């Protein structure tokens with residue numbers, strides 16, 4: 390593991406370990422407070438994220454920011470946001486297994502350095518990879534699971550909430566549950 394956040398970032402920005410390096414505009418390392426208690430993890434950058442080099446921007450990112458604001462969290466202050474793969478899969482397809490395998494060590498290193506108390510998986514791909522391969526977002530969203538001493542929760546991906554507006558209130562409920570869990574832990 391790399392022990393220094395900036396050193397890790399510098400390494401990731403140069404990475405060519407999988408074929409996604411050939412089509413990316415920018416590596417999307419992550420954004421937020423590296424001392425955060427809560428970390429949000431998505432599957433991979435989309436078009437806007439690739440262009441701007443930051444995770445969860447564009448309409449999905451705006452929705453995420455609004456939901457965070459609702460529970461007094463923000464990427465500028467008290468959370469960290471990252472993805473499982475740091476380069477955009479073309480046409481927003483799911484990242485392939487080899488791509489995730491090539492990249493997941495960087496995410497593990499980020500988690501190791503940030504040491505979050507709670508990890509929120511945004512969407513099916515992240516929840517299935519990080520919580521349980523059989524995770525069903527529609528049934529298990531908002532539930533907390535403990536893994537290796539870290540509380541984990543899966544909820545809807547912001548892009549999915551935009552496509553399916555009925556998911557929005559459910560997602561917001563999950564964020565409220567996150568706030569309650571944080572309060573109960575004194576975070």
Ligand code: SF4
Nearest residue numbers: 404407410476491492
């Ligand atoms: S997706 Fe990850 S492993 Fe692949 S090139 Fe980008 S940083 Fe490297």
